[in-house]
Amino acid sequence: MTNIQDILKSNKWDVITVSLKDGNEVIHQSFTTEYAFEQFVKNNLSKYEVSKEEHSLIFNKKTGKTTLNFDFVFDSKKKMLSDEYIQKLADDIMINLSQGDIDDIQQTEQSIREKFLKVLTINTDGVEAKYYPFDMAHTYLREDDDFHTLDHDKVLENAPTIDGDYVTIVKVVK
Numbered sequence: 001m002t003n004i005q006d007i008l009k010s011n012k013w014d015v016i017t018v019s020l021k022d023g024n025e026v027i028h029q030s031f032t033t034e035y036a037f038e039q040f041v042k043n044n045l046s047k048y049e050v051s052k053e054e055h056s057l058i059f060n061k062k063t064g065k066t067t068l069n070f071d072f073v074f075d076s077k078k079k080m081l082s083d084e085y086i087q088k089l090a091d092d093i094m095i096n097l098s099q100g101d102i103d104d105i106q107q108t109e110q111s112i113r114e115k116f117l118k119v120l121t122i123n124t125d126g127v128e129a130k131y132y133p134f135d136m137a138h139t140y141l142r143e144d145d146d147f148h149t150l151d152h153d154k155v156l157e158n159a160p161t162i163d164g165d166y167v168t169i170v171k172v173v174k
Contacts, residue, residue, distance in 0.1 A: 015030055015031070015032055015065055015066075016030070016031040016032075016034075016037045016069075017029070017030050017031075017069045018030075018031070018037070018040065018069075019069070028120075028121070028123070029120060030124070030125075056069050081105070081106060081109055083099075083102050083106075086102050086105055086106070087102065152165075155167065
């Protein structure tokens with residue numbers, strides 16, 4: 001398989017897209033930074049056996065951006081957490097697991113993985129990233145009301161005693 005680092009360094013690109021194919025499932029993912037792509041590769045591709053990898057550069061005349069596209073095909077089944085690994089984790093946190101518990105953990109992990117893969121299939125092309133998930137972030141706040149303040153000179157005129165620009169009062173604490 002081609003070294004992904006060499007491909008990244010030897011091509012000029014604006015966006016990286018990845019297509020992952022495993023059986024009938026295809027997942028598409030886009031990246032705008034090399035770091036995000038490298039993290040994705042590190043966290044995902046290392047878990048699978050890649051049987052085929054292709055890459056291509058695509059120039060979009062409309063946007064003027066170049067897309068570096070990777071296509072990965074997996075022939076093997078998704079690797080699950082092994083019984084030994086789960087047992088090692090259980091030993092680390094000092095709990096005893098039966099084989100039934102280990103099977104439940106593996107089924108839960110597989111279920112979570114399938115749900116996550118469904119999320120990755122959502123097409124987010126043209127969707128602008130938001131820092132807040134809703135359009136109206138502060139609808140619960142009231143509108144500011146105009147308030148009336150007293151004029152400084154009028155306050156000094158109405159004060160019983162003053163010292164320059166300050167109102168003076170009789171000391172009430174001993």
